[in-house]
Amino acid sequence: MGTVRDRIIAQLNAQFTPLALEVIDESHLHAGHAGARPEGETHFRVILTADAFRGTSRLERHRMVNDALAEELAGPVHALAVKADAPA
Template sequence: MTVRDAITNRLREAFAPESLDVTDESHLHEGHAGHRQGGETHFRVYIVSNAFEGKSRIERHRMINAVLAAELAGPVHALALKAHAPGEG
């Protein structure tokens, strides 16, 4: 299983999102800190879930970081997040 698949699966299980997009942007960071041959180090996540209703941006990021703790402690160097509740833009 790829790191992207692991991230996707964990987020689906934890947040039952209405919308989820996990993009591997590692190729954009070649030569930068944390980049490894083969990629899977830098990701962008866009997620819409009822779980984020009434939560601040920081609370949402903390929720996601807690779910992805193993990936963040291991292969993932950078994670860009856009987390919204339904109806937010």
Template sequence: MTVKDIIAEKLHAAFAPDRLDVTDESHLHAGHMGHRPEGETHFRVHIVSQAFEGKSRIDRHRMINATLAAELAGSVHALALKALTTAEANKTH
């Protein structure tokens, strides 16, 4: 199982998202701190979930970081997050 798959699986289990996009952007960071030739170090996550209702942006990021603590302590060097509620996501469309 890839790191991307592990991230997606954990976020699905924790937040039952309406939408989840996990993108491995490691190739964009070649030569930068934390990059490994085999990749799977830099990820971008866009998640839409009712679990974020009433939570601040910082609280949402903390919730996600707690869910992915093992990955962040290990192979993942960078994680860019966009975490919205369903209502917020619908406003942007």
């Protein structure tokens, strides 16, 4: 099954075939805040570049990522920061 981070990476790779992908677990920055768990893996930052984002607005790109990660967002992930771009 792997870590939450591993599942996010696998899902984004499968959905978007990104040219660049970075998934950062920022849970340690939110210790003691709402939605944080002692074991972590609740707060993530995703930075990705994919052809799938060509011709889409920032809002559409965020929705696409949120849809791809719906299962994780419904469960272990409390917060997700997204920077999604099309290649230059």
